[in-house]
Amino acid sequence: MDATKDPLALAGFSYGAEHIDPVRAADAGLIYETVAEDYVKMLGSVGYKPAKLGKIFGGKRSCLTRGRITPKDLNYPSMTACIKANVEPSILAFEAMNEKKSFKVVISGKTKEKMVSASLEWSDGIHRVRSPVVPYRDDL
Numbered sequence: 001m002d003a004t005k006d007p008l009a010l011a012g013f014s015y016g017a018e019h020i021d022p023v024r025a026a027d028a029g030l031i032y033e034t035v036a037e038d039y040v041k042m043l044g045s046v047g048y049k050p051a052k053l054g055k056i057f058g059g060k061r062s063c064l065t066r067g068r069i070t071p072k073d074l075n076y077p078s079m080t081a082c083i084k085a086n087v088e089p090s091i092l093a094f095e096a097m098n099e100k101k102s103f104k105v106v107i108s109g110k111t112k113e114k115m116v117s118a119s120l121e122w123s124d125g126i127h128r129v130r131s132p133v134v135p136y137r138d139d140l
Contacts, residue, residue, distance in 0.1 A: 029127025033100070041069045083109030083135045087120060107135060 040053055040061050053061035086106040094101065105120065114136065121130045 024127070027127070029124065029129065031129075038069065042073070045070055083107060083111050083116075085118070085120070085133065085135075092122065105133070107133075109135075111135060 036057055040057060043053060043056070044062070048056075050060065050062040084107065086108075088104045088106065092101045092103060116135050118133045118135065119130050120133050121128060123129075
């Protein structure tokens with residue numbers, strides 16, 4: 001990332017989804033589940049060859065036999081999108097430890113800006129999980 005070229009365009013990616021707080025990590029609350037295989041599939045979908053995947057992840061790796069996912073489908077707390085955001089459902093209610101829930105972020109609209117930075121935050125009053133959202137013009 002080269003912030004000297006266009007620092008505002010990179011702002012949404014520069015802070016990530018936050019660093020771990022060791023004290024809060026003992027009771028993390030909501031976490032995103034992403035495994036190495038998700039990255040293999042995503043990198044394969046954008047053109048990484050098996051030899052390169054092997055260097056990154058070790059061993060023989062090929063996304064061709066494992067299916068592909070696009071960067072937007074990667075279950076990682078950083079999303080790129082385009083202007084009005086609607087989150088469905090707007091509330092995630094958990095009843096058990098390690099219960100998994102899904103949500104969908106629907107983005108629509110237009111902007112004159114190349115990119116803008118925003119974030120989606122889930123909180124139960126104690127735990128807080130923030131995901132960067134970077135709307136961009138689709139004509140770039």
